[in-house]
Amino acid sequence: MSNTTAEPGPRSPGNEETAAAVLQVDPSAEQPGSPVEAKAIVGRSPGQLAWLRLKRDRTARFSAIVLIITAIVALCAPLIEKITGTSPTDQFTSQLTDFAALPIGYLGGISGAHPLGLEPGLGRDILMQLVYGLRTSLLIAFAAALISTTIGVLVGVVGGYARGWLDSMISWIIDLTLAFPFLIFALAAIPVVENRFFNARDNIPASFRVGMIIATFAIFNWTNTARLVRGQVISLREREFVEAARASGAGTGHILLRQLLPNIWAPVLVTVSLNVPAFITAEAALAFVNIGVTEPTPDLGRMIFNSIQYLSADPMYTFIPGVTIFLLVLAFNLFGDSLRDALDPKSSR
Known part of the structure; x- marks a missing residue:
């Protein structure tokens, strides 16, 4: 048993790309000596085909997750x-050094209260600065x-x-x-x-x-x-x-x-x-x-x-x-x- 793909139909006005049509065959309809009967024809527009290609692209999925x-x-x-x-x-100026206004601690003052550290000079939280x-x-x-x-x-x-x-x-x-x-x-x-x-x-x-x-x-x-x-x-x-x-x-x-x-x-x-x-x-x-x-x-x-x-x-x-x-x-x-x-x-x- 094999699936049959229908030929694209004629072009319609206003659309330069023909939709792909997939012929689905009912397994029960295929009997010895009898013709294969088509169950349904599912047409896909160019937009649907583009969406399918985009979903299959791993780069697109990864970049979309990052953007979302x-x-x-x-x-x-x-x-x-x-x-x-x-x-x-x-x-948070109290968490800065007195002589250079640098964050106290390692990696720019990273701590539980400030996961990305503090801004030198003004002592603002870098995480909130980054989010906004x-x-x-x-x-x-x-x-x-x-x-x-x-x-x-x-x-x-x-x-x-x-x-x-x-x-x-x-x-x-x-x-x-x-x-x-x-x-x-x-x-x-x-x-x-x-x-x-x-x-x-x-x-x-x-x-x-x-x-x-x-x-x-x-x-x-x-x-x-x-x-x-x-x-x-x-x-x-x-x-x-x-x-x-x-x-x-x-x-x-x-x-x-x-x-x-x-x-x-x-x-x-x-x-x-x-x-x-x-x-x-x-x-x-x-x-x-x-x-x-x-x-x-x-x-x-x-x-x-x-x-x-x-x-x-x-x-x-x-x-x-x-x-x-x-x-x-x-x-x-x-x-x-x-x-x-x-x-x-x-x-x-």
Whole structure:
């Protein structure tokens, strides 16, 4: 007895990948001298096939577990604070040395009360700084990725479908934005905008600086998504299913939202998964030029920046946030690569 696999059916409008159909045979139906009767045909969409390939990938499973644990820790930061009874701003200066303000004990003052030690100088608990720093970094990265992807998809779809002068103008804006250096703009724009709304003596709200960083990321990173989506739309706008929709009287909105967008979600999803780790490292880099998240809001990048002066005396203070960023970015990149392979039907993995 053998299972028979049915041939894929004809392509349907709006879907360029044919669903796989698996023919299941009822064992009781196969008798000597009688034909084999099909019990049921189970069809799988391209999304279901991609999900099956993703579940079989051990790298994807491992990276997904790391990311889920990180997200849970970040979301449960207030709960962890209640359990430990320590806030990220509490200072334990009595547990620091008098002459250099270094943590008393081994490995940066690691103890039962402070599992990751204390911060030199201020004596804050590194575990709580790390937990709330994860929350800040992930908030900035995901918000920037969502905003920049939304702008990029809208602009790319309009530019790729419109043609003519509108497409030329959008392409020119994309090229101009890509040519402008991100770091120089961030160094110039963030302080100027802050000085416009606040005086030098004012305490700038942490939410304002976070919003400025997210806006800066979104302004400079929508272009890559727009260029990718524009190329995909240009390759799809002359396909048969689009011509059929146009001939049947469908409007521009229907063609863009119901015909083109469902066929470009795979590369857009991969782009989002790879943009998030890029934003995490970029946000940490801004801390080194003193335009990152300000005190007292915990932040992984600022932790590394503050630890540079204590690198030789207390290397654990640099090691802990550095390894956290490394593992977080590595997990996102590995998951993004696995997602790209799973969504590519021609992939050999």
